[in-house]
Amino acid sequence: MLELGIGMFGDLQIDPQTGKIQAAQDRMQEIIEEIKLMDEVGLDFFGMGEHHRADYAVASPEIILAAAASVTKKIKLGSAVSVLSSADPVKLFQDFATVDLISNGRAEIMAGRGSFIESFPLYGYDLKDYSSLFEEKLELLLRLNKSETVNWTGKHRASLVNQTIYPRPVNNSMPIWVAVGGTTESVIRAGRLGLPVMFAIIGGSPINFKPLFEVYEQAYQDNGHDMANFQVGVHMHSFFGEDSKEIADCYYPFYSAQMNRIGASRGWPAYQKSQYDYGRSRHGHLIVGDVNESVEKILQMQETFGLTRFSAHMDVGSPDHSKMMKAIEFYGNQIAPKVRAAVDK
Template sequence: MMELGIGMFGDLQIDPQTGKIQAPQERIQEIIEEIKLMDEVGVDFFGMGEHHRADYAVASPEIILAAAATVTNRIKLGSAVSVLSSADPVKLYQDFATVDLLSNGRAEIMAGRGSFIESFPLFGFDLKDYSGLFEEKLDLLLRLNKMDTINWTGKYRPSLINQSVYPRPVNNSMPIWIAVGGTTESVIRAGKLGLPVMFAIIGGSPINFKPLFEIYQQAYLDNGHDPEKFQVGVHMHSFFGADSKEVADWYYPYYSNQMNRIGASRGWPPYQKSQYDYGRSRHGHLIVGDVNESVDKILQMQETFGLTRFSAHMDVGSPDHSKMMKAIEIYGNEIIPKVKAAK
């Protein structure tokens, strides 16, 4: 049965008139309340992003997840993503093993190369090594997950010689997912390694990703991995309300303002209402609407891609906390049961 969860980046609200940014302390406390509610209403997993910018509250997903572990009972807790290229895999693994112990075995790591690049200069890495760093550090992370004592040599980190790494997670290993944007190289690598993949579908038409899903599955099977353990998910910008038009109209300013803030640094043209409307259509990448619309579109994604996991990215532009709480209730109490009952 498909798992349904929520992802967040920890966006801070920015006043469109004054430019004043919400206090990170306030947003972090809201996030913990939101995760607690997710656990109560039956959301299967939560993913927290990593950013090193003034407009995001969370630089260390594992600290938020550790706090969430103490106020939840069943929800899986993972990163979305940990920027592995600029992290130390040993420290990352130790931190998540600690979250796993706190949560009685509910921790996951989702590793990514990072679409934002602020962490590279911050931690002393060169962007020209973008791909090499990820490949090498992923190799070390996977070895840490398989063995207690490590012998390892790489280019970007000192060697490990008969080195034991503690603490160990509850079951001596944790789920490790790979997050990908849209590169063939990334999906083939994940398939060869037999790792579950989360595709970020955050623009355009989802059907354009179908070839990448097929390439990933073929690489997975060609390398002898168990078809019964095949896992694949999508991460899509989402928001839910009781009335479709009402929630869409209310959410548009938050969403468009954030798209324009990110776009300004990447050379994107101003975000248009027509893009939003297309995104919300059957063919687009947004799941913003009422219960029935959302259920239909999630099921459409499941059928198109053979999903085992769906992640609703719900805090783009930092909607009001009260509306977030209501949207989480709708998702957990109404949308998730209907999606699961349909299959």
């Protein structure tokens, strides 16, 4: 089975002429409407990112997910990601347990170290502890998910002594995924712990990630985990439309502008149209095109990596809400049925 869903970061649209940033209030209302449509067209899951910047609307994914839980019926609702390194695992668990109860058992946590670092100074953490913070807090989060009463001692947080954690999720625990970029250490850790992994493939050629998938699967097996429970996914920048050239031309200004905004803070060169065109090719990381192109490329990713989940990251640069709604309709009503039929053969 291949789960098909959407991830978003809550990008705010920025006027290219004036530089005026869309009101976060307006974008949040649009996001709720978009998630409602995802549920209606039968997509399997939605993931909301966490950012603490002027160009993103959402600092607390769990708040958006709680709102979405009240207007949806079946779709799984998770983070994409929660920056675990700068969060309190106890509070994070309680918040997602609350979402799980509101949604009747549809909540998930996707934990990540965070490629954006604004949350570290905001919450009083030192970036020199970047790796140890994540490893310690992931261990605590997993302990909380497993046991109602917890005893725990670590370096970065006060100890817990016979502490009971409430509320509990519907089934007393929730799915916890780990999001990874491209580090071998991260995939080995996830495999050792038996956790499902979401690989962010947001540049270059996806085939270059193949060795990491193999290392992850080997670590999962070597640590005695049941392959019947094995789950792995990819998160890829995507946008869908009726006509391939038309949707590619429509999406490029939004996408390139956001790549340049992010790149300016990271020392990247200006984003080029040639990068976009390569990304859309069979060998690239973008799934931006018509129904048949998108089906073919999603199936290519599934076959290459043995995926159980595909996440289309669809709001890079914040395309117009009306275009987002149409892309979601194409994905749920046309692309998803064809992909599922091919996978189920």
